[in-house]
Amino acid sequence: MENGERRLRTVDLARAVGLSTQQVRNYEDAGVLPPAARTEAGYRVFGERHREALLTYRALQPGYGAVAATRIMRAVHDGDVAGALALVDAAHAALHEERAALRTASEALEALAGREVSAPPARSGDGRPGTPEPDGLRIGEVAALIGVRTSALRVWEAAGLLVPGREPGTGYRVYGPADVRDARVVRTLRRSHHLFDRIRPVLDDLRRAGSSAALRAAVETRGHALTARTRAMLAGAAALDAYLE
DSSP states (O other): OOTTOOOBOHHHHHHHHTOOHHHHHHHHHHTSSOOOEEOTTOOEEBOHHHHHHHHHHHHHHHHHHHHHHHHHHHHHHTTOHHHHHHHHHHHHHHHHHHHHHHHHHHHHHHHHTTOOOOSOOOOOTTSSSSSOOTTOBOHHHHHHHHTOOHHHHHHHHHTTSOOOEEOTTTOOEEBOHHHHHHHHHHHHHHHTTOOHHHHHHHHHHHHHHSSHHHHHHHHHHHHHHHHHHHHHHHHHHHHHHHHHO
16 A cells, blocks of 8 residues: 555445445455565555455446456456456457347348248148148148248258157148248348348247247337446446556
8 A cells, every 4th residue: 555545444435335344355355356464463554556446346237247347347356457457358359249149030021021920821631722721831832931941941950040840640841830931031131141040039039929929018118228238348347447556
């Protein structure tokens, strides 16, 4: 601690930042704070730098989370500024991936806009228009409906993207309305060069939501949350930069 710097007891620091004395001790032990000096009696002695460290940590928490914020501050106090900044970079990269996944879901919803399949086309037992069959559509009919080859549907099924039912006795694939919807989503996203690993979570979300309208609401809510987190990360990064100075 520099000469002339105001000395703070644990209770003084706790009151200055609105924490309990035990939280202050825990934060020092975790490396969130730089090591405190000690009196001859063993009492901790803090200073302005410790107050700034706590305020920086609390500024990092909303955007980066408590675990990452702790690791960042610990790295700084260990003298590893580059490591601390790498943790910041990793958090921003993860947020970018979340945004990319959200854009993928938005593209899928655009593909479904106004094209929800409410029921399979009516056809008779011999394949001609007539009485609706409860079993759904055959693979060739789905391929023609969405404009792909039957081989593409088989590949997507092998990748776990589509899960059509099977007709009892014959074992033929049968596609219900939700299966046709999923196939349409896959076709659109593959045309935009999305990989299967990026498409699979979109389909999982769509199936959980139950409809594109429900998923659209979830995507919108998630988008607002990501925007709020981005701003929180910017505020935290600014506080960290000031602390490093």
